[in-house]
Amino acid sequence: MAAVRLGCAERDRVDARSVVEGLPTAAEIAEASAELEEPSKNQILVAYDGSVVGYATIRWWQERDDTWLHLHRGHLLPEHRHQGIGSAMPSWAEERIRQLVEEQGTARTAVIGANATVSEQDATALLLAAGYRRAFSLVELELGDLQQLPDPAGELPAGTRTGPIGTSHYRAAWRTVVDSCAHTGFTQKWSFQGFVDTADPACWRAAWNGQDMLGVALCSLRRHDRTVGEVEELGVRADQRRLGIGRALLLDGPRSLHGRGATTARLYSGTANPHRSYDLYESVGFRRQNEYVRYRKPPA
Numbered sequence: 001m002a003a004v005r006l007g008c009a010e011r012d013r014v015d016a017r018s019v020v021e022g023l024p025t026a027a028e029i030a031e032a033s034a035e036l037e038e039p040s041k042n043q044i045l046v047a048y049d050g051s052v053v054g055y056a057t058i059r060w061w062q063e064r065d066d067t068w069l070h071l072h073r074g075h076l077l078p079e080h081r082h083q084g085i086g087s088a089m090p091s092w093a094e095e096r097i098r099q100l101v102e103e104q105g106t107a108r109t110a111v112i113g114a115n116a117t118v119s120e121q122d123a124t125a126l127l128l129a130a131g132y133r134r135a136f137s138l139v140e141l142e143l144g145d146l147q148q149l150p151d152p153a154g155e156l157p158a159g160t161r162t163g164p165i166g167t168s169h170y171r172a173a174w175r176t177v178v179d180s181c182a183h184t185g186f187t188q189k190w191s192f193q194g195f196v197d198t199a200d201p202a203c204w205r206a207a208w209n210g211q212d213m214l215g216v217a218l219c220s221l222r223r224h225d226r227t228v229g230e231v232e233e234l235g236v237r238a239d240q241r242r243l244g245i246g247r248a249l250l251l252d253g254p255r256s257l258h259g260r261g262a263t264t265a266r267l268y269s270g271t272a273n274p275h276r277s278y279d280l281y282e283s284v285g286f287r288r289q290n291e292y293v294r295y296r297k298p299p300a
Contacts, residue, residue, distance in 0.1 A: 001045075001055050002026040004075050011078040013119035015290050019222065019230045019266045020140050021117065028224060033057070044092060046076065046085060053077045056089045058096055062189050064181070068106040070097040070299070071113040074123070086126050090114065094299070101299050111296050118291045132295035136186050139278070140268040141286035146229075146258035149285075155248035156207065160214065162252045165204040170196060172213045173206060180235035186270060186294065203229065203256040207236075207245045214240045217253035221262055229257030231267035234277075246277075250284045268292075 005023055008014065016023040024032070036042050036057060046054035054076035062068055072093035076086055094112060101110045114132055116123040152162055165173050174195040181187050203219040215236035222228045231253050236246045254265040267286065269277050278288075 001029050001052060001075075004052060004054055004077055005029075007077045008075055011122075012117065014117075015140075017142075017225070017228055017264070017266070018140055018290055019228070020138055020268050020290065020292050021115070025224055042096065044089070046080075046089065048080060053080045054085065054089065056093055058093055058100075060097075060100065064187050064189055065185070066109050068101075068104070068110045069113045069296075070100060070110060071115065072097065073115050078122075081122050086122065087130070090126065090130055098299050107299070110299050112299050114295045116293055116295065118293060124293070127295045130297070132297045135294045135296040137271045137294065138268045138292040139271065139288055140266060140290045140292070141278075141281050142289050143254055143265040143284065143286045145285075146254050146262060146265060149251050149255050149258070152248040152251040152255070155244045155251065157243050157245070160207055160209050160245065160248075162205050162207050162248060165201050165206045165216065167201075169206065169213065170199065173204070173216045173218070176213060176216050176237060177218070177233045177235040179237070184270065203253065203260060205249055205252045205256055207240075207249055213237075215245045215249055217249035219253040219257050219265070221257065221260060226261050227263045229254065229260075229262035229265040231265060234267070246280055247284060250280065250286075 002025055009016070009023060014021070014023060033039050033043060036059065042058040044056050045052050054074065056072055056074035058070060058072045060068060060070040072090060074089040074093070076089065097112050101107050113135070114127050116127060156162070171192060174192050178190060200220045203221065204216065205219070206216045207214040216233065217231055218233040219229055219231050222230065231250065234246060234249060236249070257265055267281065269281070
């Protein structure tokens with residue numbers, strides 16, 4: 001499966017360092033497959049002459065507006081495209097998703113989703129021909145040099161500081177992120193327990209006024225490439241926006257990543273984000289790299 005991803009890289013112009021969809025190792029694919037519900041039913045391999053030439057997976061989750069998204073993603077080596085295999089893979093996924101929707105009783109709020117980068121012309125054409133329509137996209141940005149970042153203290157309002165996030169601050173940090181995304185479409189529900197289960201606070205930073213948390217930047221190092229850091233979440237309280245706090249956190253978080261060995265930082269943001277965050281990211285030095293498009297269609 002890792003060889004399939006590598007074999008698709010040139011044709012699909014894959015960004016190997018992407019934090020959205022890069023070039024996963026066999027170990028990373030194994031970890032992701034182990035997290036699937038019933039992998040034997042929700043993942044298929046395409047074999048030709050004894051070799052794996054493609055595969056597809058199905059995942060699902062509930063979004064904040066109670067929509068149940070069932071997402072399928074397929075990869076097929078270029079030399080096996082345009083032979084009907086590429087069309088058969090989403091057909092299998094759609095049929096399996098309809099079974100899942102019936103079993104789960106989610107027909108009223110269920111949708112089928114699929115991803116393709118803007119550079120994946122073959123996948124995009126297949127999805128559009130199958131009746132999918134673009135819902136939104138994720139834009140990925142990179143900050144290429146973490147050595148020259150200015151001191152974030154100069155960006156903060158008087159009386160405000162940045163600092164680490166301890167376990168006693170977890171609920172406040174979670175609530176800050178959840179509230180900051182309250183009006184953003186197509187976002188996944190995130191429980192406090194889910195936040196705790198995946199917490200990795202070594203590079204997390206918060207903005208404070210006394211003991212009052214004003215905003216957070218939840219940053220981490222990539223597990224399989226510690227030179228790449230990611231700003232996973234950036235959230236500022238609604239009553240504290242436009243004061244320089246988000247910019248200060250976007251400086252302090254990557255500085256923390258650099259202190260632990262990262263040379264570059266990445267983040268991504270949805271085009272459904274109502275806050276027009278791109279201007280903020282680019283003001284710090286982040287530059288656009290990729291765009292990942294989410295397509296949708298009804299299950300019926």
